[in-house]
Amino acid sequence: MKRAARAYADPLERGWFYLFRCYGLIVLFFLVVPLVVIIPLSFSASPYFSFTHQMLTLQPAGYSTRWYANFFNSGSWLRAVGNSFLIAPIAAAIATGLGTLAALGLTRAQMPFRGLITGILILPMIVPLIITATALFFFFSALHLVNTYAGIIIAHSILGVPFVVITVSATLSGFDQQFYRAALSLGASPRHAFFKVTMPLILPGIISGALFAFMTSFDEVVIVLFIAGPTQRTLPLQMWTNLRYTIDPTILAVGTLVLMVAIVLLAGLEFVRRRSLAMRRVTPS
């Protein structure tokens, strides 16, 4: 029961095979359809979350771009996007810088207490978000960091750290140290060898770690809910408010746009992965 039902399969086996395939398709459907459904609805002319008769009969009057216009003309939505694009890159940069450095140490053969330290560094990924949010809220209220950009950036950089540490460590463990040693034996200084040889080869890992960290911050709402003030309203927080209090299809338009960004990022990640695979193929011996 692999690519197609085998010719020698009896009817019962064939029945099972198609039933199985149907089940798989239904599960895929369950995963993807909720995302697809919002795209046509975001072009609805009515202010409700449902398909109108006009839409189903494909009359042009049933469709409009008013929710997109609403998004691009709304100060609060645009400010939220601005905040997200301010916070996420800084948080991702901090997580990537510190995380890459730590991954370089963790993958060295001589690293002491490797298990313990790795465990501590990926802790922010394991502890439930609500706990991180609560703990940071208590801590930041004592330090007067609640309702500040700094507070959110710090919190988001902490959340991004495990992703960077894991992806960069994985890339480094696949990296052949002989390249680095070869550069050294040819007279390069350790610094030069690192930046000219190691760095370009592990760059795909660093980039995907940074992307993970960026997405984590860009998507995060629980911490923002606890420690952001009105001026630090991010895109997810604005979406949360919209869902909670003033449900209107603007969020569908935003959702569609975010989906597009996710597809572009995912394609970017796949590209980076293929590139790194291609580069990995050039190994000695």
Place this chain on the structure above:
Amino acid sequence: MPGEAATAAPAARGFAGTATLKRGLRRVERRKRLGAFLLTLPLLAYIGVLFIVPLAGMGWLSIDNSTIPERMPRTVAALKGWKPSALPPEAAYAAVAGDLRAAFKAHTFGLIAKRLNEESPGAYGLIAKTTFRTAHLPPDQDWKKVLEAIDPSWGAIPTWRLLKRESGPITADYYLAALDLRYGPQGQIELVPAYERIHVKLFVRTAWMSALVTLLTAALGYPLAYWISRMPERKANLVMIAVLLPFWTSVLVRITAWIVLLQSHGVVNSILVATHLVGTDDRPRLIYNALGTIIVMTQVLLPFMVLPLYSVMRGIPDRYVRAAVSLGAHPWHAFWKVFAPLTMPGLGAGALLVFILAVGYYITPELVGGQSGQFISNRIAFNVQESLNWGLAAALGTVLTAVTLLLFALFHALARKSRMSLG
């Protein structure tokens, strides 16, 4: 190490330089260890100060009981040797009056009242009333008489027992409250009244709903992962993108989509009505209840089940099952006896991962859970943001963290056994 020294000694006699060489090597080794450690140090410090310390701070907050010892020092001192078999001496009354009068001047009596009220509803009124009525009296009074005239509960032992219990620097009160327990008027530990028993119920609900979601993701994810793992590589990668796409889109966008689908006039109900499966007036309630939470969480967490399953299944060659079939096993039998056991580590890892993530869920239950779909996380948020009982929030949070870390340790052991990484 003695053994090492014994073997090193004759060698050192042979080569004069060995000992120095050995020392030198050890020094280089030590420097390398230090170098590797120093690379991780900045991040370790960052996480330590800004994440571990806050977590520890939350743990401290769940047992911290500084309010009464700090704000009512005279009372604490006066009740030091008191045994709750009789009313305390007059000095204790004078101490309470003295503390409350000082607290009135310092504007801190609200903190005292709030703290006592957390343990004994009604204490807020008692403290506020007593504070206001004693604040402007001259200091020389028969305080026992005055206090008992203000409120008869000053003449009852439970009030004093409460004060005595809150005199210590740390308390187990919040953990008791987290388990729906409290101190009764006689000082014994008892269950809170039935209508207030909410935390154990929420813990149990969080556990069983997470278990159900885990089961559902396994039931949906296992066949899907199997199907994808038997596809040719290019096609499999493409389908995996479809699996990962929801993984990458905001959970809020997905929740919006589910509201569109499941609300009372949403897509699913409209289809049900249009096909006359249900009447237009008895549309089933699919969202804003436990069912909604389960449906949405299953979809959101499904990729976390599919990923580890897929990576394990991809590594199981077709020829194992074929060998079993060629030896005469029925395909079903071959699947259950050969293939399924090999996928157990992936299934275990996926199930634990989904369960760990599910028990900490907050956003989904909050937005689509209604009343019956709330999790313990929602109660924590409620205590932080609305009822402002931070000690209780911290205690609930500490319990949840402990459970999660324990489960993760299990996950880690399992993942290591099957040589699988998190990435």
